[in-house]
Amino acid sequence: EIVLTQSPGTLSLSPGERATFSCRASQSVSKYFAWYQQKPGQAPSLLIFGASSRASGIPDRFSASGSGTDFTLTITRLEPEDFAVYYCQQYDSSPFTFGPGTKVEIK
Amino acid sequence: QVDLVQSGAEVKKPGASVKVSCQASGYSFTDYYMSWVRQAPGQGLEWMAWINPNTGGTNYTQKFRGRIAVTRDASISTAYMALTSLRSDDTAVYYCARGGYHTSGPWNAFDVWGQGTTVTVSS
Numbered sequence: 721e722i723v724l725t726q727s728p729g730t731l732s733l734s735p736g737e738r739a740t741f742s743c744r745a746s747q748s749v750s751k752y753f754a755w756y757q758q759k760p761g762q763a764p765s766l767l768i769f770g771a772s773s774r775a776s777g778i779p780d781r782f783s784a785s786g787s788g789t790d791f792t793l794t795i796t797r798l799e800p801e802d803f804a805v806y807y808c809q810q811y812d813s814s815p816f817t818f819g820p821g822t823k824v825e826i827k
Numbered sequence: 828q829v830d831l832v833q834s835g836a837e838v839k840k841p842g843a844s845v846k847v848s849c850q851a852s853g854y855s856f857t858d859y860y861m862s863w864v865r866q867a868p869g870q871g872l873e874w875m876a877w878i879n880p881n882t883g884g885t886n887y888t889q890k891f892r893g894r895i896a897v898t899r900d901a902s903i904s905t906a907y908m909a910l911t912s913l914r915s916d917d918t919a920v921y922y923c924a925r926g927g928y929h930t931s932g933p934w935n936a937f938d939v940w941g942q943g944t945t946v947t948v949s950s
């Protein structure tokens with residue numbers, strides 16, 4: 721099973737600031753990699769697929785990069801609606817594992 | 828629009844079984860893989876299984892093998908996840924999520940999610 725490790729666990733920032741967080745896989749997942757956003761009481765929603773492609777309707781302040789084992793998600797200027805938990809996921813091999821999440825909270 | 832609508836909350840006793848449904852609309856149900864993901868209270872996401880609604884083929888994570896069955900009824904565009912021998916640590920929100928196109932394989936991100944079904948296991 722591929723284990724995903726996310727850092728940091730929590731990020732305390734103010735609206736307008738830049739957020740950068742990362743995810744590392746225990747073995748290569750090529751570009752079979754996604755990022756999801758989850759707000760309290762809601763289902764997760766897809767932000768990024770294929771390691772760097774924005775899903776439909778995702779604003780361009782969200783960007784992502786990486787391949788193999790190291791991946792990064794960046795939010796250039798945090799909007800109030802961006803404060804949420806972000807999960808990474810690999811879908812290179814079964815089981816399709818998720819990382820433990822990074823919580824972006826208002827400072 | 829594309830939507831996945833899940834069945835309502837369930838309360839079960841330890842040892843019982845639960846069956847959660849997920850009805851798809853707005854797209855051809857048999858064209859896309861469907862996965863099941865759960866989230867225990869205050870915890871992260873855990874992938875459980877996928878089904879190819881076109882063929883009925885399934886894949887389960889080792890942790891649940893023997894206790895889980897994912898099926899579908901294509902005539903009503905609905906997928907099901909049944910979990911048996913429930914324990915207190917099966918208390919979670921269970922989500923269905925649309926995966927990749929059936930001819931491309933299951934290796935795709937989940938672009939549409941159901942609203943979630945809360946399953947509570949308590950004596």
